[in-house]
Amino acid sequence: MKIGIVCYPTFGGSGVVATELGKGLAKLGHEIHFITYRQPTRLDFFSENLFYHEVDIKSYPLFEHAPYELALASKMVSVVKYEELDLLHVHYAIPHASAAYMAKQILKEQGIRIPVVTTLHGTDITLVGKDPSYEPVVTFSINQSDGVTAVSEDLKKETFSHFDIRREIEVIPNFIDLERFKRQKKEHFKLAICPNGEKLLVHTSNFRKVKRVEDVIRVFYEVRKQIPAKLLLVGDGPERDKMERLCRELGTCDDVRFLGKLEAVEEVLSVADLFVMPSEKESFGLAALEAMACEVPILTSNAGGIPELNIDGVTGFVCEVGDVKAMKDKALYILDDKHLATFKKNALARALEFDISSILPLYVDYYKKTIESTLATI
Numbered sequence: 001m002k003i004g005i006v007c008y009p010t011f012g013g014s015g016v017v018a019t020e021l022g023k024g025l026a027k028l029g030h031e032i033h034f035i036t037y038r039q040p041t042r043l044d045f046f047s048e049n050l051f052y053h054e055v056d057i058k059s060y061p062l063f064e065h066a067p068y069e070l071a072l073a074s075k076m077v078s079v080v081k082y083e084e085l086d087l088l089h090v091h092y093a094i095p096h097a098s099a100a101y102m103a104k105q106i107l108k109e110q111g112i113r114i115p116v117v118t119t120l121h122g123t124d125i126t127l128v129g130k131d132p133s134y135e136p137v138v139t140f141s142i143n144q145s146d147g148v149t150a151v152s153e154d155l156k157k158e159t160f161s162h163f164d165i166r167r168e169i170e171v172i173p174n175f176i177d178l179e180r181f182k183r184q185k186k187e188h189f190k191l192a193i194c195p196n197g198e199k200l201l202v203h204t205s206n207f208r209k210v211k212r213v214e215d216v217i218r219v220f221y222e223v224r225k226q227i228p229a230k231l232l233l234v235g236d237g238p239e240r241d242k243m244e245r246l247c248r249e250l251g252t253c254d255d256v257r258f259l260g261k262l263e264a265v266e267e268v269l270s271v272a273d274l275f276v277m278p279s280e281k282e283s284f285g286l287a288a289l290e291a292m293a294c295e296v297p298i299l300t301s302n303a304g305g306i307p308e309l310n311i312d313g314v315t316g317f318v319c320e321v322g323d324v325k326a327m328k329d330k331a332l333y334i335l336d337d338k339h340l341a342t343f344k345k346n347a348l349a350r351a352l353e354f355d356i357s358s359i360l361p362l363y364v365d366y367y368k369k370t371i372e373s374t375l376a377t378i
């Protein structure tokens with residue numbers, strides 16, 4: 001198949017899933033055309049089946065905001081037409097689903113029928129999408145897509161409860177490349193961070209409010225009162241300064257390190273004992289899956305789709321959002337040497353269920369089904 005993939009090319013989870021999906025499909029022999037405003041972060045090599053089309057967003061003194069959606073729709077029209085694509089797959093509804101709708105209508109006028117699949121990733125539904133300033137367009141563009149997928153059962157449920165959706169939504173979970181995400185021997189690194197055998201807690205995120213990084217630091221503060229421990233924070237974002245101040249207030253600076261936006265996150269995960277994800281909202285929790293693949297147990301909130309990934313008491317623990325005391329108790333339980341090895345083993349076993357080779361065929365089948373049913377309605 002010839003597939004166009006539209007996504008945000010940044011570090012966000014939706015961009016990572018879209019890029020890895022495209023790379024995986026290209027390996028299977030499909031021709032993949034990325035249509036994005038910048039080269040996706042993880043698309044930094046040559047493959048005969050991978051193509052990149054940059055969306056050129058022209059500005060003009062009259063525009064306070066350059067019209068990304070129009071430039072994207074125009075680019076989709078030309079790529080579909082000249083590369084003779086079979087399907088467009090857009091990731092993150094805003095504004096990709098409505099831009100795809102516009103492209104589809106323009107192409108229809110020219111006698112070209114292009115099926116559109118929209119994948120809902122999370123905040124496009126649970127946070128930004130349901131805001132009244134976007135809701136009518138999001139509802140319309142989901143209903144107008146030829147296929148719609150969501151990354152968890154919970155996200156599907158949220159979509160139906162917040163929007164007037166009159167079509168089916170298929171759940172296809174996030175996946176992981178176990179070739180890249182696996183525990184590596186990094187003893188020297190562990191020794192440098194934890195010279196006295198301290199337990200190592202890790203959190204990775206984009207430091208947005210929904211991630212509740214403050215809870216990570218407070219849980220760590222309580223854990224460190226009981227056992228020697230260190231905390232590594234990977235990523236960057238709007239909450240970072242506030243979190244650094246909190247560490248200074250709590251006097252934990254010597255034991256907490258902010259690593260910023262690290263590409264090789266699997267190296268940090270390889271030396272971790274516990275991954276902490278206390279999010280307010282989280283449709284799936286790809287970062288937690290990456291940790292599990294590196295044999296790291298996870299301590300999470302019960303937000304969104306996380307309980308579909310984290311099996312309470314098996315791969316880690318699931319706590320109420322904001323319940324720092326419960327999280328501290330569960331962290332200490334997991335980190336106890338009597339339990340840690342079992343949790344690590346269970347985390348890996350669960351991650352294997354989301355191997356890219358099991359999830360990719362679900363997308364391929366869904367594309368085929370969508371193409372068939374779209375062509376049948378002509």
Ligand code: GMT
Nearest residue numbers: 012013014121122123282283284285286
């Ligand atoms: O807010 C983020 O974490 C980024 C966001 C995105 O769409 O770029 O991630 C969402 O999509 C990921 C991939 O499907 C999911 O694993 C994340 O759980 C989801 N984030 C939230 O729902 C907050």
